[in-house]
Amino acid sequence: MSQHDLIVIGASPAGLQTASVVAENGFNVKILEKRKNFTENPRPADTSFYGLFRHMGFEPSEKYIEHKLKGMKITSPKNTTIEINTPGFAIDREKFDQHYLDKAIDKGSEVEMDIQARDIKVDDRVHIKTEKQEFKSKCVVIASGTTDSLVRSLDLKTMRYPEDLASSVQVELKNLNIPESHFHYYLGKEVSPGWKATVSPKGDGRASIGSFVRNADPHKYLNRFLDREMFSEAEIIRKQEGEDQIITIPSQLVSDRIMVVGGAAGQAGIPFAMAAGKLSGEVAVRALEQNNLRKESLMEYQDRWRKKYLKYYRLARFSLKTIEKMTDEELDEVMKSIKHINLTRELENQRWPALTGLKIGLKAITKNPRLIGLTKKIF
Numbered sequence: 001m002s003q004h005d006l007i008v009i010g011a012s013p014a015g016l017q018t019a020s021v022v023a024e025n026g027f028n029v030k031i032l033e034k035r036k037n038f039t040e041n042p043r044p045a046d047t048s049f050y051g052l053f054r055h056m057g058f059e060p061s062e063k064y065i066e067h068k069l070k071g072m073k074i075t076s077p078k079n080t081t082i083e084i085n086t087p088g089f090a091i092d093r094e095k096f097d098q099h100y101l102d103k104a105i106d107k108g109s110e111v112e113m114d115i116q117a118r119d120i121k122v123d124d125r126v127h128i129k130t131e132k133q134e135f136k137s138k139c140v141v142i143a144s145g146t147t148d149s150l151v152r153s154l155d156l157k158t159m160r161y162p163e164d165l166a167s168s169v170q171v172e173l174k175n176l177n178i179p180e181s182h183f184h185y186y187l188g189k190e191v192s193p194g195w196k197a198t199v200s201p202k203g204d205g206r207a208s209i210g211s212f213v214r215n216a217d218p219h220k221y222l223n224r225f226l227d228r229e230m231f232s233e234a235e236i237i238r239k240q241e242g243e244d245q246i247i248t249i250p251s252q253l254v255s256d257r258i259m260v261v262g263g264a265a266g267q268a269g270i271p272f273a274m275a276a277g278k279l280s281g282e283v284a285v286r287a288l289e290q291n292n293l294r295k296e297s298l299m300e301y302q303d304r305w306r307k308k309y310l311k312y313y314r315l316a317r318f319s320l321k322t323i324e325k326m327t328d329e330e331l332d333e334v335m336k337s338i339k340h341i342n343l344t345r346e347l348e349n350q351r352w353p354a355l356t357g358l359k360i361g362l363k364a365i366t367k368n369p370r371l372i373g374l375t376k377k378i379f
Contacts, residue, residue, distance in 0.1 A: 067202045069090065
């Protein structure tokens with residue numbers, strides 16, 4: 001039986017941050033990843049923004065950036081488009097995941113690919129059974145994605161609203177003739193009920209096209225979206241499926257000797273998940289040094305996470321639930337009202353996102369007093 005100080009289940013962006021922090025502090029860390037390599041079933045999330053990465057404490061690497069973006073555009077159901085010029089980048093997910101795995105190994109982590117945790121039991125250690133062998137560890141961090149059965153077996157409700165989990169399907173296309181300067185969101189019930197359709201340019205006529213929906217079939221809406229003229233000559237390179245936890249709200253993140261990070265914890269967004277992984281690593285180091293891995297000790301991770309990051313997820317849920325109550329015509333009217341607000345400048349204030357959102361809303365109402373009636377409907 002293999003014994004370790006910490007086992008990380010899942011070589012996700014969050015899990016790899018945890019492994020790096022703990023291994024760097026001299027502890028014995030093992031990473032278990034069910035994929036044979038990162039070419040197998042790469043994750044759909046493949047676009048982010050420099051400001052967001054840096055706000056979360058990370059510097060993006062040129063090693064995995066395959067195309068740079070000037071910002072993002074958001075298009076309403078009636079084709080009103082808002083432009084936000086915050087620099088971003090398209091990610092090569094295979095290179096991205098390998099980059100952070102290499103960093104975890106450089107810090108001292110061991111990794112085993114093509115191995116899946118099948119069962120987990122907790123007593124004075126954590127026992128993990130796989131199809132190959134059994135592992136024992138003082139502490140385990142589960143970072144293996146939204147649908148992992150291990151979390152359910154531990155009776156942890158990591159998401160407050162699991163029924164609001166979005167389903168996604170994404171294809172990578174080539175032979176495209178589209179503008180490549182901005183990441184593009186499309187909103188509306190006819191396009192993507194419950195969330196968004198996306199176009200993420202990757203340069204050289206390539207882009208990833210995604211459908212993210214709630215309580216609907218993402219394949220249906222992706223196929224409808226791909227019928228647009230701009231995709232008429234494109235060819236599909238590959239297809240990916242996944243989930244988006246954007247409004248599920250992380251809830252129970254710890255139990256005795258266990259912490260949960262990333263998608264399994266409802267922590268949507270690559271840099272947010274990485275920040276959570278780093279935070280869980282810091283708590284694991286302290287708990288291992290004190291030899292106190294009970295739930296009460298590990299609650300530091302959950303408490304610190306809530307204090308720093310819960311506000312972003314609450315704002316996301318409020319925003320999407322607000323859009324959900326609107327008709328497509330009402331959503332278009334709102335977007336027309338904020339089209340001429342300098343959103344690039346307003347959104348630079350990431351410390352107080354709720355206040356920023358309120359300020360934008362008040363400016364929109366000033367420009368279009370008819371929105372007062374819509375606020376009554378929403379609230």
